[in-house]
Amino acid sequence: MATSVTYVESLRAALHDVMRNDLHAVVLGEDILDPYGGAFKVTLGLSSDFPDRVFTTPICEASIAGVSVGMALRGLHPIAEIMFGDFLALAADQIVNHAAKYPAMYNGHVQVPLVIRTPMGGGRGYGPTHSQSLERLFFGVPHLKLVAASHVHDAGALLQQAVADPEPVIFIENKLLYPRRLMLANNGAVVRDESIDGYGYPVVTLRNYPEGMTPDVTVIAYGGMSWQLVELLERFAGEEVRVLACLPACISPWDAAPAVDCASASGRVLIVEESPVDFGWGAEVAASIYDVAGRKLQAPIRRLGTAPTVIPAAKALEDQVLVSPEAIEEAILDLLRY
Amino acid sequence: MAFHSSSAAVAEAFYAQMALIRRTEQTFFDLYAQGLLAGTVHTSIGQEACAVGVVNALDRERDVIFSSHRAHGHFLAYCDDVDGLVAELLGRSTGVCGGVGGTQHLHVRNLYTNGVQGGIVPNAVGAALAEKLAGQGAIVVVFLGDGTMGQGTVYESMNLASLWSLPLLFVLEDNQYAQSTHKSLEHAGKLADRPLPFGIARAELEADDVFAVHAAAVQAAAHVRAEGRPFFLALHTYRLAPHSKGDDTRSEEELAIYRARDPLARLARQLPVASRAAIDAQVAARIEAAVTRALAAEPQSVAQFQERARWRPQ
Secondary structure, eight states, rough: OOOHHHHHHHHHHHHHHHHHHHHEEOOOOOOOTTTTOOOEEEEEETTHHOOTSSSOOOOOOHHHHHHHHHHTTTOOOEEEEOOGHHHHHHHHIIIIIIIHHHHTTTTSSSOOOOEEEEOOOOSSSSTSSSOOOGGGTTTTTTTTTEEEETSSOOOHHHHHHHOOOSSSEEEEEEETTTTTTTTSSSOOOOOEEEEEOOSSEEEEESSOOTTSSSOEEEEOOOGGGHHHHHHHHHHHHTTTTOEEEEEEEEEEEEOHHHHHHHHHHOEEEEEOOOSTTTHHHHHHHHHHHHHHHHHGOOOOEEEEOOOOOOOOOOOOHHHHHSHHHHHHHHHHHHHHHH | OOOOHHHHHHHHHHHHHHHHHHHHHHHHHHHHHHHOOOOOOOTTTTTTHHHHHHTTTTTTTTTTEEEHHHHHHHHHHOOHHHHHHHHTTTTTTTTTTSSSSGGGGEEEEEEOOOTTTTHHHHHHHHHHHHHHHTTTTTOEEEEEEEEGGGGHHHHHHHHHHHTTTTOEEEEEEEEEEEEEGGGTTTSSSOGTTTTTTGGGEEEEEEEEEEHHHHHHHHHHHHHHHOOOOEHHHHHHHHOOSSSSSSSOOOOOOHHHHHTTOOOOOOOOOOOOHHHHHHHHHHHHHHHHHHHHHHHHSSSHHHHHHHHHHHHHOO
């Protein structure tokens, strides 16, 4: 896999492709111009290649979103960058009351094909206001899609799909994944498969056992959890614990079917998210599994998330507040006791 | 749209539009009293010269309008679709948004309204950027109230519109009240001066003479179109009716002062009695027919709403 591109390279190439192929595409955000090229360098090179359609903005997240909504209403395909996902809170009115509402409240007469890209997640010591996974505030908002790119997804292709989506999309990137190489094929003991959910978005499954065998445990997660899961599957392969991981890209709205299939295969389910579990994504996923496949479960569904507090800046503290590989491993071993 | 403001035909056309707005909104109060109209309604009674003066200064074929919760006047001045508006407020399938949007959420052609104060302003900036990139010479107008001037997005938007040299006309309809609260309790400084530090030119006038508003708006729109720069038109107006329905706490003395300056009555006095009466009769007949047609229409079915708005039942 040494030749595959990194997550950030994949996203960057996708943005260049979009700008080249779609003259209605416009990119805007804070600090995105060259030579800086954005806080995480996803937009590097764009302003040099497409100077008329790349706009650096003042620090005004509400208006970055609001301007994008206006452009989308008028036929453009804006791709906005919010520098840190935490700042989505400033743009919430535009996302919830404008972008997501216009098409339905105008009785289907307009579309808002808008993508807001933003990095989420901790692990880099940025502290309480630059480390959260605030997509949780937007789960379940009607007519809004939340799409999360993991490193086992083709991140760039996923971004292009989000740009082509007629509905507004919050595209969730992950800070720890930017430098990682994408894993788009089998890797060591880990076998990768891909299917399409009911919204047309890819669902990646990973397994550490041969086809035809039954998994012992199913793990459902998204986005930045992917690198821990790949390492875990590799490690469990050596211990002959068969783990099936399911990583959807479209995490809200939620097509439960692919995850239900994975859950039913083992009957022992762990859901992992980088947010407090209370009222979180895992609750929705668990409910949807119980609804359809409750009788196939051999153990109560386990959920793992971050501690219900702020994410500390100090590395030693942050490590304990976030979901650790050890905690995931322990939860899997717990499930095996049923 | 180059009306010569003094001609009799223009006076009659403006009067017809203003009377249509006034009588339609009064009809909404009547329908509410009869229990036929649900929810709320924000009228612009007393402010009609703003809508008619400004919208007639635009190119209806290509210009874009954003407005907020008090938009019936802008809507009617723009498209004259009294049937679509009445049916929308009565929640019928024949309403411009099939009854989904209602009074505060209207869309027809290039006009968009939304009910959250200040949210449409950056949307208008985005639309102006889209028009600038399209290069067809269209401009965008956004109507704001004095209450909306409390929102941060308004100032973010002024900054962006000036920074990026966008064809955006801000129209402040300063009716002195945000719902029940006088602007003196909400705003430091002078609202009409707000655009100046952003490098946005502005004009300011009393809005009880529709011809004066129209002349100022023609100049403002020409400035925006020719210079490719934003402009801020501050109109001093007054809402003669309550914020919504019967929630008025202003004094009779104050209301009397402004009733004497009613822009519709002022224009009416300038018209021959016969032509005024003919227009009044025509307006009344149009509204009556619109109400009759709307009441006879069905509400949109949930199945149709679902198909149009593309949502999935759970």
